Amino acid sequence: MAAAVPRLLDGCGRPAGAARGERPGGGAPAHRPADTDAAALLEPHAASDPAAALQRTALLTERCLYTGEGWTDAEDALRSAEALARTDDERGGAACERGHLAYASTLLGVRDRADEASVALSRAAALLAPTAPGRPLLDFRRGLIAQNIADAPQSARAAYRRAHAGADARGDELLLSFTWRHLAALALQEGELAEARHGFAESLRIREELGYLVGTAPALISLAEAEPEPEAARLRAEAGRLFRLLGGVPTWLAPHLGLPGPRPAAAT
Numbered sequence: 001m002a003a004a005v006p007r008l009l010d011g012c013g014r015p016a017g018a019a020r021g022e023r024p025g026g027g028a029p030a031h032r033p034a035d036t037d038a039a040a041l042l043e044p045h046a047a048s049d050p051a052a053a054l055q056r057t058a059l060l061t062e063r064c065l066y067t068g069e070g071w072t073d074a075e076d077a078l079r080s081a082e083a084l085a086r087t088d089d090e091r092g093g094a095a096c097e098r099g100h101l102a103y104a105s106t107l108l109g110v111r112d113r114a115d116e117a118s119v120a121l122s123r124a125a126a127l128l129a130p131t132a133p134g135r136p137l138l139d140f141r142r143g144l145i146a147q148n149i150a151d152a153p154q155s156a157r158a159a160y161r162r163a164h165a166g167a168d169a170r171g172d173e174l175l176l177s178f179t180w181r182h183l184a185a186l187a188l189q190e191g192e193l194a195e196a197r198h199g200f201a202e203s204l205r206i207r208e209e210l211g212y213l214v215g216t217a218p219a220l221i222s223l224a225e226a227e228p229e230p231e232a233a234r235l236r237a238e239a240g241r242l243f244r245l246l247g248g249v250p251t252w253l254a255p256h257l258g259l260p261g262p263r264p265a266a267a268t
Contacts, residue, residue: 067251089129095127214246214249
């Protein structure tokens with residue numbers, strides 16, 4: 001019988017075109033509250049530059065996903081990015097970000113926007129060419145909808161595999177860390193422990209190499225689900241240490257560490 005898999009939220013918020021594993025100001029991604037500072041630095045450019053507007057939206061959406069706060073700021077930034085979009089790639093990118101924000105709102109219980117998320121990602125798929133830089137990220141996000149909202153694991157697996165192949169072809173290591181992790185979660189649900197362990201380990205390795213701290217604790221918890229004791233306990237303890245180091249971010253990880261979970265996020 002397959003092991004029970006904790007539903008750990010995850011999402012890759014970096015839009016296509018951002019350097020792999022880097023924040024707008026350069027350097028490896030770290031503690032997500034820094035995203036607020038990065039978004040502030042982008043604000044003057046986001047008023048007229050569609051790419052900057054899209055990246056600022058992605059940063060603010062990630063803040064929502066990891067902290068459960070800042071929904072109004074993210075929605076305002078998204079509307080600005082949509083207004084600036086002129087080309088199919090820009091409109092497709094904005095639609096992809098709308099789908100991701102709606103997905104995050106739905107999964108965190110802020111407001112059910114599942115239909116909006118699906119429609120937005122379908123619009124993005126119609127606008128982005130198969131070879132567009134943003135296509136792997138779009139495929140990954142469609143996989144999230146299939147896995148966590150539609151409860152369609154086969155569709156999710158197909159989307160994640162497309163995203164994985166696209167990320168590999170583009171050398172997008174950060175996105176690969178997400179596709180490895182979600183493919184592994186599906187394998188674990190089917191009782192494929194060796195495949196799950198390999199995928200979770202690859203995701204953790206990449207995140208540690210990139211310095212992607214806020215994504216490392218969830219990766220540790222996921223790998224623990226596929227490991228026997230006492231290794232599983234060691235991994236959970238390391239995840240807890242990192243979670244405390246980051247000030248309790250991501251907030252939704254607390255219940256998986258045996259800590260009180262956050263109250264339902266408010267759409268602030």
